[in-house]
Amino acid sequence: MSSQRFHLSMNQMTTRSWSVPALVEACAVLGVRSVGLWREPVAKFGLAATRKCLETSGVAISSLCRGGFFTTADPGRWREQLDDNRRAIDEAAELGAPCLVLVAGGLEAGSRDLAGARARVAEAVGELAAYAGSRGVRLGLEALHPIYCADRSVLSTLDQALDLALQFPPDQVGVVVDTFHVWWDPGVLAAIGRSRGRIVLYQVCDIMVPLPADILLARAMMGDGPIDFASLSSAVAAAGYTGAIEVEIFNGDIWDTDPRTVLDTALSRYQQLIEPHTTTEPTRTSE
């Protein structure tokens, strides 16, 4: 019985000066099997053109980023967000993306109703889940680091995202595990273990220490910070995940670097720090 491994994918944001075809071509040359794409650059290049580019190159799409932002208390705007998310699901389906990454949204300006915001996120996922499943797209609930709770995501831990995902069928809703967002969590390894069958995407990057002035750009290349990719990757593998592992880095210095160099470094760090921990050991007990 052979073991299974997950494989590297380049998220578009890491090499964001590249157009869709530039990224896809570079990945094809290096044998990188898939890419994570964002709606805006896909729209710029064109949805049909992006699909054709992927088909021609043989490079797969591991995720479409991103939907979400469900926290408004204004019913009209909340409905508009749902409509926009249905369009995002359609785009993901058109591109053959297995999942649409969702960012929950933060508190509205002046709001202190964290519980209410979280309830609206859950309600929105309930509105979208069946539609996503019908299009062959899984919604990926991504817990964001608690530092983003106020302004970006009221989903703050993997346990919280998973508890929401578990309310829906596994072919409709799952979770995204992103090392940057969850590495600090004392319960993360247990939460990953609980996520068996629910992990729709595994994203990796490190965290800058000390933090930069703009917290949105606090991500670092794997190995340049304190995150232990061995324990996290082993846990993800042990939970049965065999999909893509996306390198997603928001970092001013990396964005100023030649994307080809960034891609080479990411590949090298992946092989060094992550790949050794991606084997799903054959288990004696069947499953």
Next chain:
Amino acid sequence: MSSQRFHLSMNQMTTRSWSVPALVEACAVLGVRSVGLWREPVAKFGLAATRKCLETSGVAISSLCRGGFFTTADPGRWREQLDDNRRAIDEAAELGAPCLVLVAGGLEAGSRDLAGARARVAEAVGELAAYAGSRGVRLGLEALHPIYCADRSVLSTLDQALDLALQFPPDQVGVVVDTFHVWWDPGVLAAIGRSRGRIVLYQVCDIMVPLPADILLARAMMGDGPIDFASLSSAVAAAGYTGAIEVEIFNGDIWDTDPRTVLDTALSRYQQLIEPHTTTEPTRTSE
């Protein structure tokens, strides 16, 4: 049967341009019953002089900040830290402080051993607990916001701090609940509920949105950010806490403001946002 309330205390860091006697005198005049003091300014003014100042004024000390920093893997330096913490316990006892606030410490430079760092924190608390109890001082384990995990505190959630505290007698080790650090936590109200008899200190401040460049100065006056003090304070009260509530704010603009104005504002915001939620309702069931 009358209900009990907790009461306001001013943490020295909020009005840090004031000396110990300036702070104590201002609090005495306004009827603020206690202050939270830091080791460095206390040492500057003198330990005996600080004690005398408190005795003369009738202002109590709600906490001494701070001990901790237990994560080094170097046995000699770890022992030195324990010695320094014993001195901090002695200082707290000398001042009549009911608790010594502990900050766990972050990862050492270059380390990725988060589990090891957390184990060393637990071991250090085990070394100090009985000594603290013998001096009449409770160790207050403070979970810091996960954004500080790498460089300041590997204790990242109230649940995690509480699980450690529960390994020791309640007169030796408890937890500090600080709104800034825990407000985002989906499990915080349950964790506060679990903390009955273990809360040694309740600290309040808000969080700046958007964040400032220096994350250490991201604290704001209560009411100036998204934190809901009603639910958190009610939970702390319902958990039976009747001690001091310390206003502790690290904020450049506040430090540039006349400390008397800051104290007035803190009092006003406390009365408006927190005091209405501090009543421990008499319960029908005995306890």
